[in-house]
Amino acid sequence: MKLETQCLHEGYTPGNGDTRTLPIYQSTTYTYDSTDHIGALFDLTAPGHMYSRISNPTVDAVEQKIAALEGGVGALCTSSGQAATLIAVLNILNAGDHLVSTGTIYGGTINLLAVTLKRLGIETTFVDADASEEELQKAFQPNTKAVFGETIANPAIAVLDIEKFARLAHKNGVPLIVDNTFATPFLCRPFEYGADIVLHSTTKYMDGHAVQMGGVIVDSGNFDWTNGKFPAFTQPDDSYHGLIYTQSFGKAAYITKARVQLMRDFGACQSAFGAFLLNLGLETLPLRMERHCQNADRVAHFLAQSEKVESVSYPTLEGNPYRELAQKYLPKGSSGVVSFTIRGGRDAAVRFMDSLKLASLVVHVADIRTCALHPASATHRQLTDAQLVAAGINPGLIRLSVGLEHIDDILEDLSQALAKV
Numbered sequence: 001m002k003l004e005t006q007c008l009h010e011g012y013t014p015g016n017g018d019t020r021t022l023p024i025y026q027s028t029t030y031t032y033d034s035t036d037h038i039g040a041l042f043d044l045t046a047p048g049h050m051y052s053r054i055s056n057p058t059v060d061a062v063e064q065k066i067a068a069l070e071g072g073v074g075a076l077c078t079s080s081g082q083a084a085t086l087i088a089v090l091n092i093l094n095a096g097d098h099l100v101s102t103g104t105i106y107g108g109t110i111n112l113l114a115v116t117l118k119r120l121g122i123e124t125t126f127v128d129a130d131a132s133e134e135e136l137q138k139a140f141q142p143n144t145k146a147v148f149g150e151t152i153a154n155p156a157i158a159v160l161d162i163e164k165f166a167r168l169a170h171k172n173g174v175p176l177i178v179d180n181t182f183a184t185p186f187l188c189r190p191f192e193y194g195a196d197i198v199l200h201s202t203t204k205y206m207d208g209h210a211v212q213m214g215g216v217i218v219d220s221g222n223f224d225w226t227n228g229k230f231p232a233f234t235q236p237d238d239s240y241h242g243l244i245y246t247q248s249f250g251k252a253a254y255i256t257k258a259r260v261q262l263m264r265d266f267g268a269c270q271s272a273f274g275a276f277l278l279n280l281g282l283e284t285l286p287l288r289m290e291r292h293c294q295n296a297d298r299v300a301h302f303l304a305q306s307e308k309v310e311s312v313s314y315p316t317l318e319g320n321p322y323r324e325l326a327q328k329y330l331p332k333g334s335s336g337v338v339s340f341t342i343r344g345g346r347d348a349a350v351r352f353m354d355s356l357k358l359a360s361l362v363v364h365v366a367d368i369r370t371c372a373l374h375p376a377s378a379t380h381r382q383l384t385d386a387q388l389v390a391a392g393i394n395p396g397l398i399r400l401s402v403g404l405e406h407i408d409d410i411l412e413d414l415s416q417a418l419a420k421v
């Protein structure tokens with residue numbers, strides 16, 4: 001099936017007389033015929049649901065759909081994108097281990113890696129994603145266990161050279177984890193370029209309607225965990241009396257361990273109702289992404305020719321440093337997120353923001369409705385102008401998440417707000 005068809009039909013196939021739409025299994029628990037069967041479930045030798053923290057039929061259907069969309073062997077839904085990143089990383093790294101991450105990633109992920117995981121004994125080296133392979137190789141240490149990057153990084157709208165990072169990771173015997181939130185599998189499937197693990201904040205385009213927090217981790221099944229660097233996969237797990245993940249689960253070792261060990265212990269699960277809402281979003285993902293990209297491309301070109309605007313970041317623009325990478329990795333479009341810097345700095349940006357009538361001011365992206373954020377007065381307000389510039393954020397920077405309204409209405413709103421600056 002093509003991706004558009006998978007979005008509608010993967011994960012749930014009704015039988016004779018079953019409900020046409022995915023049912024919500026609103027139950028924490030499941031019943032069994034015998035204690036033997038329950039024992040087999042807890043030994044992980046029989047398939048089936050134990051408890052909805054670990055798996056649930058509604059969530060399972062959506063996990064199967066997302067695994068198919070990304071071309072992976074399995075997926076695990078989580079309560080948020082942050083939970084997906086946490087579990088994806090901790091499923092590989094232990095205290096004393098080291099991660100190499102690109103520096104231009106979601107701010108919440110930087111906090112998680114640079115502050116919270118550091119407190120737990122996991123160190124991260126942040127690298128310039130655009131540096132040469134020789135330069136990037138210098139960041140690797142004997143205890144490096146994974147590489148992390150984002151397909152389309154926020155707010156710089158930088159496109160990751162996935163093949164370059166996959167080569168580097170594999171040369172060093174470690175997996176590449178890619179946060180594919182902004183691209184979604186409709187625009188890019190990182191496994192096709194060598195990524196080993198993909199994760200998403202499903203809160204963004206996958207849900208798309210700003211109704212449900214969520215995350216997901218997808219396993220390509222391609223990484224060899226038996227290369228000597230990952231004993232947690234090849235040595236007995238005492239919490240399942242001696243089970244060895246690579247022996248019992250083969251290609252699905254990573255995603256099974258994430259579920260039965262880390263989801264069991266951390267409990268950051270998606271609910272049945274949350275998965276139902278996510279599934280509704282996924283059904284229309286291809287249509288929405290197509291229009292988000294079309295509208296964002298028009299908005300980027302419109303802003304680029306305005307004299308009130310100093311610069312625009314969007315990969316389809318002539319002269320954009322990521323244009324070639326976007327043509328390779330994002331041939332169908334570069335998502336709905338456009339960053340631009342208004343002339344006149346912080347004051348001009350605030351006047352622009354306060355003059356918008358259609359676009360809403362929110363701390364969110366990837367909604368069906370156009371929305372705008374001014375980092376200097378919101379997410380980064382604790383920083384002075386000088387500190388902002390040092391962090392690579394111009395005080396006049398505005399991040400637009402272009403929605404699905406008619407393009408004429410979006411351009412009219414931007415145009416009248418620019419006129420007030």
Ligand SMILES: *Cc1c(COP(=O)(O)O)cnc(C)c1O
Pocket residue numbers: 080081082083106108109150154179181182200201202203204213214215
């Ligand atoms: C929002 C976001 C996250 C975090 O996801 P939540 O669902 O908000 O926890 C992670 N990565 C990227 C790229 C994001 O945009």
